[in-house]
Amino acid sequence: MNLTALKGNERVKEQLSQQERRRGLSHAYILSGPGGSGRHTLVRLLAAGLLCDSRGEKPCGQCGSCLKVGKGVHPDVSVIAGPGKGKSITVDQVRALRSDAYIRPNEGSRKVYLLEDADQMNASAQNAMLKLLEEGPRYASFLLIANNADALLETVRSRCEELDLLPAGRPAEAAGGPERSELVSRMANALEGTDELKLLEMAGEFTAESGRSAYPAERAGGGAVRQSGPEGRGEPSSAGGGAGKAAERRGPAQSEWQSAVRLAVRGNV
């Protein structure tokens, strides 16, 4: 599959390319990750890949289908979002989607549905979706965009392939290499044992190896994954418990790296 437009996320690219080669793309995916991780880029690539007319690598980016998907005007691609800002997709919207899904495609061989903030749907909407995932028409594909796949019902998750995206250039992924993996895995062990001093020591090692430029400040704030704790922004607070106090002793730079280490570890375990 041609997924070069998606930055980073090599594991997801490999997962999809292998799947396409072996058994073809799945009829349902959950694309989860924080804002800025490339979910919307990937969802467009998948939609184009599913509808692409090329006989070569898909999506080709040049055929009529790919161009229409790129412009957001393909008649067989529907984007479903909640009825207003901050509102999630309703059960009525899912029912309407279901009726639409049984009308055959207009010009492509498939119909593709993109569901925004799918993890915000309530249980009724998710259950209505479940029926479609289980017994929808063969030509229908569903791409569920989520901040946090854990918020979806297990029954829904079990019927979809999960694609976990990370913001491109995160230290663990940007740097790569066996030494880095080894370091990250040691950090993961230290985290499990909550051996804070050891972890901070390693954070120093991590800093020395990668340099601060590998971790732009913008990635330290906002988004579900990034809210790793009150000490994460270099503002130690008593609510942070032991970690907060340790961060205070070692200053804000260490504290920022402590947060970076957590992010790195989450991306690797």
Ligand SMILES: [Zn+2]
């Ligand atoms: Zn194409």
